[in-house]
Amino acid sequence: MKIGSIELGETPLFLSPMEDVTYKPFRHICKQHGADVMYTEFVSSEALIREVDKTRQKMELFEADRPIAIQVYGSNIDSMVRAAIAAEEFQPDFIDINYGCPMKKIVNKGAGSGMLQDLDKMQKMTAEIVKAVSLPVTAKTRLGWDDDSLVIQEVAERLQDVGIAALAIHGRTRKQLYTGEADWNRIAEVKNNPRINIPIIGNGDINGPEKALACLKQSGVDGLMVGRGSIGRPWIFNEIKHYFKTGQLLPPPTVAEVVHRLRDQLQQSIDWKANERSAILMMRRHFAKFFPGLPDFRTHRIKLLQAVELTDLQQILNEIVEHYGHLRVDYTNVSLK
Structure with a gap:
């Protein structure tokens, strides 16, 4: 093309x-x-x-x-x-x-x-x-x-x-x-x-x-x-x-791998905006979509969407890895709505 x-x-x-x-x-x-x-x-x-x-x-x-x-x-x-x-x-x-x-x-x-x-x-x-x-x-x-x-x-x-x-x-x-x-x-x-x-x-x-x-x-x-x-x-x-x-599907990433990629995107956003809070706010739409299908994840998601300080956000991500890091993120039934 x-x-x-x-x-x-x-x-x-x-x-x-x-x-x-x-x-x-x-x-x-x-x-x-x-x-x-x-x-x-x-x-x-x-x-x-x-x-x-x-x-x-x-x-x-x-x-x-x-x-x-x-x-x-x-x-x-x-x-x-x-x-x-x-x-x-x-x-x-x-x-x-x-x-x-x-x-x-x-x-x-x-x-x-x-x-x-x-x-x-x-x-x-x-x-x-x-x-x-x-x-x-x-x-x-x-x-x-x-x-x-x-x-x-x-x-x-x-x-x-x-x-x-x-x-x-x-x-x-x-x-x-x-x-x-x-x-x-x-x-x-x-x-x-x-x-x-x-x-x-x-x-x-x-x-x-x-x-x-x-x-x-x-x-x-x-x-x-x-x-x-x-x-x-x-x-x-x-x-x-x-x-x-x-013709083969790649294995879904683990939660730990997803967190690593999320941190990369977050850091690039901070570097680009030159303002931590603005970058975090800009990332919220993405935070809402990063961890579909994890059991009992609602509390962690709310924390991600409410955080405004980088130190708090990094702690939340550490907790997510601690609780879910070994699980794979299943995107099979993710809704785009």
Whole structure:
């Protein structure tokens, strides 16, 4: 698979762009554990062109990230073009347009998956961005606004016609948010559309190697994108690759191994933020996902989510190793909800 001139190999694994998740330390951990392609957190076009410091920090890129895209969202065509030009200055490998975010605060402004209600504007915006930048432009979207407007085939054709280099599809409508199951048959229909010749990347519900292979066989997509399944399990990419190569599942990590990896992510977050408390708060979403299925673990999880001092957090992790260190963490029935 290629995006522009970027060779990504066969069935590359993409880390999905996620707000407050795919910041630099998490990207680095996922890259260490087999992710092939990265995205920044999604960036507001309006904030970017106003040079909001927090927004520009999201676009700090590092060689270990590559290949990586900066993803931008917005509803104003001129602002989106200016944002794409500004993003290009940070030298990503490609620019990605967010036509898929279902969050109410974004959709209500006509951005993200809100654009699925105005395909003419979506096509025009994409065309203007492609013309304005020299880097490849990709997009990420959903099947449609709701079950009565499953427009993904038309979206794929329109965006390909104006020059996007690849399309990532989350197999849900905007109305579904993250409920129900992702529809990989709809993604397969786009991949098998004889008019489509750009790479198609499938996204939705990949929570382990066996699910990844099933989705790949069902859809025939060029690449797979993992989102929520990587939170608390950033090594999922290596697990998938090993399964694809050997047909064998890697043994689940022990609690002691998970704690070691969690400490690594935590320390990288502290180094990046240069503020222990901010880094710990940033990590809370990850803490909630790191130890699924352990017996009588609720008290320890609450402590993890309430800690604000590094010394307290390290003590809690020591206690977890002491109580559970020999057990293996079973991700078999983990819900992505």
